Amino acid sequence: MRTVVKGTVLVTGATGFVGSHLVRRLLADGWRVHLLIRAGSPLKLVAELETRLTVHRYHGTAEDLAAIVRQAAPDLVYHLASLFLAQHRPEDIEPLICSNVLFPVQLLEAMTANGCHRLVNAGTSWQHYQNRGYSPVNLYAASKQAFEVLMQYYLETTPLRVVTLKLFDTYGPGDPRPKLIKLLNTVARQSTLLAMSPGEQLIDLVHIDDVVEAFVLAGERLLDSLVEGHESFPVSSARPLPLRELAALYEKILGKKLPLEWGGRPYRPREVMVPWNDGRPLPGWRPRVGLEQGLASIIESGENC
Ligand SMILES: NC(=O)c1ccc[n+]([C@@H]2O[C@H](COP(=O)([O-])OP(=O)(O)OC[C@H]3O[C@@H](n4cnc5c(N)ncnc54)[C@H](OP(=O)(O)O)[C@@H]3O)[C@@H](O)[C@H]2O)c1
DSSP: OOOOOOOEEEEESTTSHHHHHHHHHHHHTTOEEEEEEETTOOOGGGGGGGGGSEEEEEOSOHHHHHHHHHHHOOSEEEEOOOOOOSSOOGGGHHHHHIIIIIHHHHHHHHHHHTTOOEEEEEEEGGGBGGGOSSBOSSHHHHHHHHHHHHHHHHHHHSOOEEEEEEEOEEEOTTOOSOOHHHHHHHHHTOOSOEEOOOOOSEEOEEEHHHHHHHHHHHHHHHHTTOOOSEEEEEEOOSOOEEHHHHHHHHHHHHTSOOOEETTSSOOOTTOOSSOOOOOOOOTTOOOOSOHHHHHHHHHHHTOOO
16 A cells, blocks of 8 residues: 655654654654754664654755755644753763754744744753743753744744644653663662652653654644744643652562662752643643553663663
């Protein structure tokens, strides 16, 4: 059976965890998928899909980006590329601003100059420390906000429409990042005691399949002309769990106690004790993969993710 081609999308950050899952879904849905990746980036997580993708390597100039967008002529751009840093050092400032502010502004310039006016953007719940309208947990979150501020210029001067999805914690198969679930998985294979914080902070974990669904729906909103200006939605489980309970659930599914020393280290500065919880939900989206089900499938797969 021939797949009906829906149109063309351009994806940044497709070599990362969320991007690689999104690309797989977009191909399955019948999109022509173009990737915009940094010159030296290995395709790794999407390597087996390479023959079905058009890969554009970006060398760091505005002209380069403009030429790529012109060539790809996308109906829609998914922007997920980002440098994530929980805490920064002085030497991180330049790469952080380059990745999270300069690059996406150049992308907007290239898009609007080439008649492409639909963008799905990845933000973070960390732009809302202590549930405030804007309060960055760290400089990474501040850089995400800075991009949104600069975006306003393009919103007011071009037909640009944007949906920003603000992600919380994500998990699922094929996750290369050194995040919580990977940590628990590693700890389960060893006997050395791991020092943890007191563990009362609430963790809002969303399965990657649900995250990808949110990106697809956001794209459809733009294509269906349902978006005025810039919309922003949380991609939250709405059922955050204290870290200690999450670890206990993991232990229950695994059938094994983990060597965790609760209170063995202090909370991080500006630790998020209660995640942002007053955003307007994305119409038509709700998480479908329960935490127990999602964790069980990872544990059963035996994958160290
Ligand atoms: N996953 C989460 O839990 C979570 C939570 C909140 C927000 N987010 C946001 O959601 C998006 C996707 O997250 P993710 O977890 O998939 O990210 P990821 O696995 O770290 O991948 C991000 C991608 O960004 C690109 N990138 C551009 N500049 C970079 C730099 N200086 N260092 C490293 N990578 C750089 C890379 O792709 P190329 O090299 O191919 O360009 C990389 O593969 C990001 O915008 C992130 O900020 C994610």
